Amino acid sequence: MDQYIGTPLEVRSDKDAGLFQVSRRVFTDPEILAREHEKLFQRCWLYLGHDSELSEPGSFLTRTVAGRDFIFNRNSQGKVNCFYNLCTHRGGRVCREKSGKASVFQCFYHGWVFGSDGGLRVIPQEGAYPEGYKNDSRGLVHVPRLEQYRGFFFINLDANAMSLSDYLAGAKEYIDNIVDQSEIGMAIMPGGQNFQVDANWKLWHENGMDPFHVQSVHSTYFEYAADATKAGTDRANAQGVSTAEFDTKASAEVMMAGRYKALMQTKTKFAFDLGNGHMAYDYPSNHGRPFAQWHPTWDPKYKAELDRVYQKAVDRVGPERTKKMAHFDHHILIFPNLAIVDNHGIMIRTYFSKKPAEMLVQSWTIAPKEESPEIRKLRLFSYMDFLGPAGFGTPDDVEAIEAAQRGYKGAEDYGGWNDISAGVAPKDPMTFVKHGDEGRMRVFWTKWQEYMSS
Ligand code: FES
Ligand SMILES: [Fe+2]
Secondary structure, X not given: OOEEEOOOOOEEEEOOOOEEEEEHHHHOOHHXXXXXXXHOOOOOOEEEXXXXXXXXXXXXXXXXXXOEEEEEEEOOOOOEEEEEOOOOOOOOOOOOOOEEEOOEEEOOOOOOXXXXXXXXXXXXXXXXXXXXXXXXXXXXXXXXXXXXXOOEEXXXXXXXXXXXXXXXXXXXXXXXXXXXXXOOOEEEOOOOEEEEEOOOHHHXXXXXXXXXXXXXXXHHHHHHHHHHHHHHHHHHHHOOOOOOOOOOOOHHHXXXXXXXXXXXXXXXXOEEXXXXXXXXXXXXXXXXXXXXXOOOOOOHHHHHHHHHHHHHHHHHHXXXXXXXXXXXXXEEEEOOOEEEEEOOOEEEEEEEOOOOOOEXXXXXXXXXXXXXXXXXXXXXXXXXXXXXXXXXXXXXXXHHHHHHXXXXXXXXXXOOEEEOOOOOOOOOOOOOOOOOOOHHHHHHHHHHHHHHHO
């Protein structure tokens, strides 16, 4: 029997019929978006920024999360804060810079001045107010909750929310595997990418979990990778560098040979429900990884340094964790709108919609602080080459989800449902046991309907 979930019908499932579907209205209906803003974004932990972005006392940056403007700073005493970027006088924007260092912030509207601890310091027309008017109650307003896990700061607009540590649940192990790629700490690389995509925010999150789009949407990349691997193998062999473990004679063999094949056999499962709507998948990597896997597509001059980084990690965290961290790609989707992708580099990405058919995407990349200049350069190139807004991966994904969003315009006329049924009741239960099926996406949608209905 059908089980309808949501108010009104947004997600429906029927296990006996092998069915799980999501109404296309969730991507187009302004009322549903308004409800998401209230039910999800005012209750979930949302990524704000990283400790390394506030390198010294007084460091600050301004950031938009869930449509709200914040000041994220380290005050003069070294304490990290997150204030609404909103003047307590008449709502002016207190800080208009993207980042910098400041012991005070002066609102540009009428000049009230606030300390880096948020306290109100100066009212230019103070004589117009009673004695004691300039007091703590008129300081900048702190976000209700600000917590961090290993340098990753999150905010919550609900003062009564569970702790960040409880919320992250199984995702913490994956964050550990990012952070422990460094001996001395990870640092966000200067800059980042902000761009708009003409699609609903959930389409991007869903795409990040979608196992079935990869071969078709990213076919250009796989063709390029096969050619580059072949050319790189010839180059390496000409220099006397062995590529035996990659066995790269032909593209089909690239996929299923050598170390890659061996790694495939080390695990029985690659996709994981991490709890609280988060999920991850780990996949043996068949390309170069800045931490710490040389591959024939990369110049052999990088091999010795990457091998050294690998060995140092073995000494630090042991061989098993190092193998997992260096030879596997990791996609971590943290509910509701954060993706951490560790493959050709490490991408941290959030997405948020103010209108149903648009989203603002914000992306950063993070790297070990001690990385050599050569590997850093290689990392940044590799990251932009695949994960950048004009890389091999991102534009293909954008094209796919924008096209779907345009299609939903037509679906507004007759309703319609997206089908996310693969794996609900498979006739061959072994088909996708390793790689995961659309159950990855159902992890998200099940939690989504839970928040939206409560
Ligand atoms: S609104 Fe900020 S000083 Fe008036
Ligand atoms: Fe993709």
